[in-house]
Amino acid sequence: MAGTTFSNDGDVGSNNGFYDVWLVKLDALGQIQWEKNYGGSAIDVAKDVIQTSDGGYLVAARSNSEDGDVPMNNGDWDNWILKLDAAGVLEWQTVHGGNGHDEPQVCAETADGYIIGGRSNSENGEVVGNHSWTFDMWVYKLAFDGSLFWQRCYGGTSSEELYDIQLMPDGGLVMAGEGASDDGDVTATCDTAFSDFWVVRTDAAGTIM
DSSP states (O other): OEEEEOOOSTTOOOOSSSOEEEEEEEOTTSOEEEEEEEOOSSOEEEEEEEEOTTSOEEEEEEEOOOSTTOOOOOSSOEEEEEEEOTTSOEEEEEEEOOSSOEEEEEEEEOSSSEEEEEEEOOOSTTOOOOOSSSOEEEEEEEOTTSOEEEEEEEOOSSOEEEEEEEEOTTSOEEEEEEEOOSSTTOOOOSOTTSOEEEEEEEOTTSOBO
8 A cells, every 4th residue: 555644653663754655565464564654854645556567566656855765856746756676675766857746646567667647737857848837647658777768748728637547558558637728739628618538549659649
């Protein structure tokens, strides 16, 4: 399980200063096998966790810390990605984002790396191609060592949100979310006063098909 905690007692072994990412591994009877706490002096929140093919775990979190376990901050919220081994010990971590609000929603493993999907309103740093100051879907791919393969922003001049990603047999993606734009990547909306469902199909490089 992955979430956030402000505690440093009970089942929570430590705290880095404020809200931390808290990871708990349970056995078949619900007993704690191990628990780990990662973070800095600000707010660190786990958004998604998957078990990876090597038996470890990938955690997608949002963070505005720049100390403790978090090596840096680009401004406001960043994506903080942690790769753990099977015992919850940190193998590597990366911070991604720009000077705005960058927040992951989902992560997935592919044949050659990891997909991270969420939202961003940054217009600099690693966020390239944002359509306006509002939120775009922001999706990027990491290699198994955490290095960046590619990143893409999807959206228009209004706000878009990403909720889920499905991997396709051809290596592409189907992304489900909502869109309020009627320009940019969003070809049409049913009701410009509110957001509509928005589904995006891409190839393996993230290009809209």
